[in-house]
Amino acid sequence: MPEFFPFIPGTETGRAARQHASDASPLLGRFRAVPPSRTAASALARASQQERLGLLSAGGRGSVHVGYGALLVAGLEGDYSDEDEDEDGEDDDDDDVDDGHNMGCGRMLRKTGRAWRRFVRVSRRNVRDLWVAPRQTAVKRVVEKWWSRWAILVFLPAALAVGWCALPFPQYPLSPSHSRTHPQPPPTAPDSPPSDHRAPGHGEARVQVNFWFFLLVYYGFYNLTALIWITKVFNIYSLNWWPSTLGFPLTVSLIAILSLAAPIPIYLIPEARYLTIHNTAWISWTFVIMAMPVAIAFCIMMTHERHLSLRNSLSETQRIFTSSWWTGKSDTQSVTRNHNRRRGLMGRSVNSFDPDAALQIADQSPRHRMAFMQRRRWLPASFVRFVWFCLALFVGLLAYLAGEAYAEIYLRTLPHNSFETIVYVYSWVVTVHLLDALTGWILGANEGERVGSYPLSWIFKLYFMLTYQTYVRALYARLRSPSQFIWLQALSSGFLIILTPLTMTQTYHRVLSMLGLTSQSYASYQKICTRNVFIRFLAENVSMLAFLGSILVLHFGANKHVYPYFAFDDPDELYDFELTFYASAVTWACELAAGVVLRGLVRWAFGVNANEEGRTDLAVWPELLPTSVAVMLHVLQSMLFSIIRLHFR
Numbered sequence: 001m002p003e004f005f006p007f008i009p010g011t012e013t014g015r016a017a018r019q020h021a022s023d024a025s026p027l028l029g030r031f032r033a034v035p036p037s038r039t040a041a042s043a044l045a046r047a048s049q050q051e052r053l054g055l056l057s058a059g060g061r062g063s064v065h066v067g068y069g070a071l072l073v074a075g076l077e078g079d080y081s082d083e084d085e086d087e088d089g090e091d092d093d094d095d096d097v098d099d100g101h102n103m104g105c106g107r108m109l110r111k112t113g114r115a116w117r118r119f120v121r122v123s124r125r126n127v128r129d130l131w132v133a134p135r136q137t138a139v140k141r142v143v144e145k146w147w148s149r150w151a152i153l154v155f156l157p158a159a160l161a162v163g164w165c166a167l168p169f170p171q172y173p174l175s176p177s178h179s180r181t182h183p184q185p186p187p188t189a190p191d192s193p194p195s196d197h198r199a200p201g202h203g204e205a206r207v208q209v210n211f212w213f214f215l216l217v218y219y220g221f222y223n224l225t226a227l228i229w230i231t232k233v234f235n236i237y238s239l240n241w242w243p244s245t246l247g248f249p250l251t252v253s254l255i256a257i258l259s260l261a262a263p264i265p266i267y268l269i270p271e272a273r274y275l276t277i278h279n280t281a282w283i284s285w286t287f288v289i290m291a292m293p294v295a296i297a298f299c300i301m302m303t304h305e306r307h308l309s310l311r312n313s314l315s316e317t318q319r320i321f322t323s324s325w326w327t328g329k330s331d332t333q334s335v336t337r338n339h340n341r342r343r344g345l346m347g348r349s350v351n352s353f354d355p356d357a358a359l360q361i362a363d364q365s366p367r368h369r370m371a372f373m374q375r376r377r378w379l380p381a382s383f384v385r386f387v388w389f390c391l392a393l394f395v396g397l398l399a400y401l402a403g404e405a406y407a408e409i410y411l412r413t414l415p416h417n418s419f420e421t422i423v424y425v426y427s428w429v430v431t432v433h434l435l436d437a438l439t440g441w442i443l444g445a446n447e448g449e450r451v452g453s454y455p456l457s458w459i460f461k462l463y464f465m466l467t468y469q470t471y472v473r474a475l476y477a478r479l480r481s482p483s484q485f486i487w488l489q490a491l492s493s494g495f496l497i498i499l500t501p502l503t504m505t506q507t508y509h510r511v512l513s514m515l516g517l518t519s520q521s522y523a524s525y526q527k528i529c530t531r532n533v534f535i536r537f538l539a540e541n542v543s544m545l546a547f548l549g550s551i552l553v554l555h556f557g558a559n560k561h562v563y564p565y566f567a568f569d570d571p572d573e574l575y576d577f578e579l580t581f582y583a584s585a586v587t588w589a590c591e592l593a594a595g596v597v598l599r600g601l602v603r604w605a606f607g608v609n610a611n612e613e614g615r616t617d618l619a620v621w622p623e624l625l626p627t628s629v630a631v632m633l634h635v636l637q638s639m640l641f642s643i644i645r646l647h648f649r
Contacts, residue, residue: 134622143615143625154542157629161636162549164221165644168558170210172649205277205647206561211267214646215260219282222637223259223289227252229634230293230393232627236455237389241297251296259289267648277646283404283638287397294390301386388450392442396463399435400638403471406431407642410475418484425472425488436464449519455621461532463631465539470639473547476584477565480574485583493594496536501601504529526606527613533602534614537595538628544588546636551581565643 129138143149234241242251266272275281406428443457444450479485509525512518554566555577568577599610618624
């Protein structure tokens with residue numbers, strides 16, 4: 001956490017509490033408020049002066065940060081330099097110890113052992129500080145260099161997705177009954193299909209695959225990634241979705257076992273086995289698995305009475321502002337219920353399960369009637385915020401199912417001409433942007449507005465942007481001519497370069513404000529637009545890299561017949577491997593060029609650096625880094641899962 005009033009959760013026995021505990025830091029419940037250091041205090045003065053101008057430039061590097069975000073950015077510098085000094089001190093100590101040893105084999109062994117221990121220690125610390133419990137200084141060190149930022153945010157999720165789909169399936173020839181129904185026997189040689197049949201490039205299975213390998217390895221890793229992605233989103237929301245009595249490892253293990261055990265009876269029952277060949281059925285089951293953490297968290301909230309107005313006893317000062325001051329009792333549901341039970345108000349004549357029983361009891365006394373009316377009329381803001389959060393997750397998962405439906409419709413209606421391809425692409429664009437806009441409204445643009453979480457809006461923007469990009473990439477494998485690539489790329493790059501700077505102008509922001517479509521200040525609105533440029537850059541590059549890698553490993557690898565979509569051996573179709581791969585590579589180069597032009601225009605016209613904006617966000621909110629990798633891996637897996645063809649032995 002930053003130095004400007006960081007709230008350290010936990011108890012006074014925790015390591016973080018001992019580190020920050022002092023007489024000058026008062027304890028506030030379970031949190032300790034740490035006064036700002038001189039670095040953060042100077043940042044506060046500097047940010048206050050800049051905020052009057054409506055545009056904050058953190059560190060003078062062209063990053064738009066408003067209010068608290070600017071203070072967090074400025075406070076990173078001191079922490080980063082202090083940690084570097086500590087690490088340098090450890091290395092110097094090792095060197096001093098090493099200077100006291102004699103030359104020889106013993107010294108080399110000790111030096112090798114010391115280097116190995118340092119490597120293990122640094123690796124363990126990096127895993128903890130980047131993925132388990134991300135720290136700002138560790139994330140800042142990674143994202144400030146372009147090559148390390150590309151390695152983690154682009155190459156890592158793409159490599160994991162390509163490696164996942166490249167795992168060789170145990171494959172068997174199709175059964176004679178299936179061959180009679182679908183007269184498409186698998187080729188005898190991988191690269192020389194028979195000329196007397198039409199290659200099943202539109203989604204027909206070519207081989208049988210082992211069900212247990214698919215379930216335990218392929219589908220198991222897919223579900224595990226989905227659970228990690230949901231858990232990381234809850235981490236950003238600062239809420240544990242699992243029961244504290246069970247703990248996270250046991251709860252996740254139980255859900256993972258359930259996700260793998262439930263499809264087994266369907267496979268073993270011959271009458272129901274036909275469901276296992278449909279990708280939509282598997283993805284729908286994953287939808288249920290991803291919804292389980294949300295349902296568990298909701299049940300925990302209801303069990304702990306988080307939906308009631310007040311759950312804990314109030315202090316005398318707090319009671320002044322509540323109805324409990326004149327009722328003479330603590331304004332909690334449990335205390336009031338116990339008090340009424342002792343007085344015999346909840347007798348046999350009143351049904352305790354009647355939702356209006358409380359009002360019937362309150363009719364006996366004006367004092368109690370006023371207290372119960374106050375309680376029934378008010379829901380806690382934290383509970384309302386959680387309900388909005390659950391609704392945002394539901395809309396995101398709905399886009400997940402809609403993408404699979406779009407892919408199925410497109411595959412079943414091949415081939416398409418250029419006009420139909422453009423209609424398909426931009427109908428999907430409109431659908432994703434509508435769901436994205438709905439989710440953005442739910443999350444709220446300002447703090448305290450519905451969910452009011454900037455990191456969550458960052459992650460969901462990446463999720464929708466990547467969902468749109470991945471299904472467009474899968475479309476590239478069925479484009480029939482270079483002209484279709486040219487049309488799609490020209491429209492995409494043209495809209496990107498022209499419309500994005502126009503939507504960032506003060507005039508456009510003023511029009512949105514007049515229409516009531518935004519309540520943000522211009523500086524906050526400009527920050528969101530600049531952030532979206534960086535997120536689109538990530539989505540385009542990771543989706544294209546994964547697409548090109550999957551084409552290579554699935555066309556030339558062992559799973560060629562499991563993914564007939566990338567076989568490209570149908571002599572009656574114009575699309576082939578060379579057209580798809582090289583045209584997609586040229587498209588990627590055009591997207592990179594368009595991205596450079598767009599970021600240059602934004603920097604020239606508005607004085608804002610989109611790259612700096614993105615990496616500053618990642619450093620200020622370190623949980624964004626592992627969550628971004630998890631959501632990118634999950635969406636890339638969904639793209640590949642939608643085109644696999646399953647026929648179990």
